Amino acid sequence: MDLFGSSSDEEDETTASTPITPTRPPENGVMQFHTGTEQALLVYVTQQTKAGDSPEQILKIIDTFCEERHWMMHIGSLKVEILRDALLKRMATFTIPTPPTLIMLELGTYCGYSAIQLCSLLRTHHPTQPFLLYSLEISQQNARVARSIIDLAGFSDNVKVFVTHDVEDGLVEITKDLKPETTQFIDLLFIDHDKDSYLSDLQLIIKNSHLNSSSVVIADNVIMGRIDDYLEFVREEANKPDGLFLETHIFESTVEYCTQDIAQFGEEALQDGVEVSVFR
Template sequence: MWKGVVTFLSFGKFMGGFFFHGWGGDGREEQLLEYVLENAERGNPQSVIQAVDEFARSGTWFMNVGEEKGRILDSSIAKKNPQLVLELGTYCGYSAVRMAANLKHPDSKLISLELTPHIADIARRIIDHAGLSSKVEVLLAPLSRQIDTIKSTLAKTNGQCFDFVFVDHDKDLYLPDYLLLKEKGLIDEGSVIFADNMGFPGSPKFWSYIQSHPQELETEVHKSAVEYISWIRDTVTVSTFHKL
């Protein structure tokens, strides 16, 4: 129980830092990197994932997708078996490692977008420690400013659109970025849109769109807990895109 209280206090402190910086701002990301480099086996993605979870469970909260929702993500990746993946919201690279480790195609690629250079550097080092740098490219700036770069990268893999999109960034951008992906042809029939934190803190506009467009977004709803705080409930949605 005491560890849970410490984690919740760490969560509150993080949210204060997030308001001002867009990340924790209290050194926790640097501490996580140091812990991973010292404790995770190099070239072993599962060891890296375990190290991040261990550090987060120790009382320092992180906005990773976490263990419970991570298993839902693993299952969705395995079911779709994508070649090309887009991640909106890299943070420290936990979900990128989790997804890239399960990409089976020889030419598979994961493009991940992060706004903060300092955090992107930490993510790249964690991804590299997991041995996945060849599969993952971390780009800076929002989706709206990376369309040409993304299309160029896809062209190098003989791809035109993403099979799987993991959405875990600014909740106000869930719907605009989804609509941008659709407008630019970066998703196609059968593409999967996995949206984290649809219950807490939630993305009302994207949720409303899902509910009002059931033929376009065929959606499964999964109830879960917030990462590393079991008594705060959350929801993830897994939607299959259909061209109408």
């Protein structure tokens, strides 16, 4: 995939297989949420992880849990190419003789899957690039799970998770921690939190001048979540000669971990997409 035409109740233990066999209980299927799922994921990942496992292996363990035990709302493996190409798009404009630290901001940590995925992609494709990922999460319990899994993946020195109910407060804490020379410090923004807050939080970040020129903004679940106001905003700005965004594109996919549910709901009902935009 080439972006922009350029460069909770868990039961029997099962093992991953390819193709995926329909072993997940129906009551734990797509868009089903149960108390304790996140903690059960942490227990599962901890039990399944072996010394020396790579971040990619840990992500596969999470995928197996979600495919065979309980559906969860991670970005999932199907969209990894979208993340990769968006990250490479940003890095194509970021490279300088002595690269500074690349700063990524994630809205919605959940259990740390996307944070690990972004860090792993960056380390794979730009192994000498220094980077930090700040992640804002509303749930203290989810943040604890995320920190533990991120630590297992070996990225605890690169990822800082802040618990906050307000993105503006979180940005204040990040600024205190980072002590940037200017207000513009975000090189990549990944949005995957409260679907009703995508637009307002993006506009807040823009208003506070936190996005660097050529920053890439990635918004997950924009089709499934029917986040029409967000899509209208970024697309209108991209269509203006001097708009806030240089370009924006939708990359269609399906809801994560839904292979077993397509027969029941139909593929159309499980359509999803990621909007990737480049700030001017």
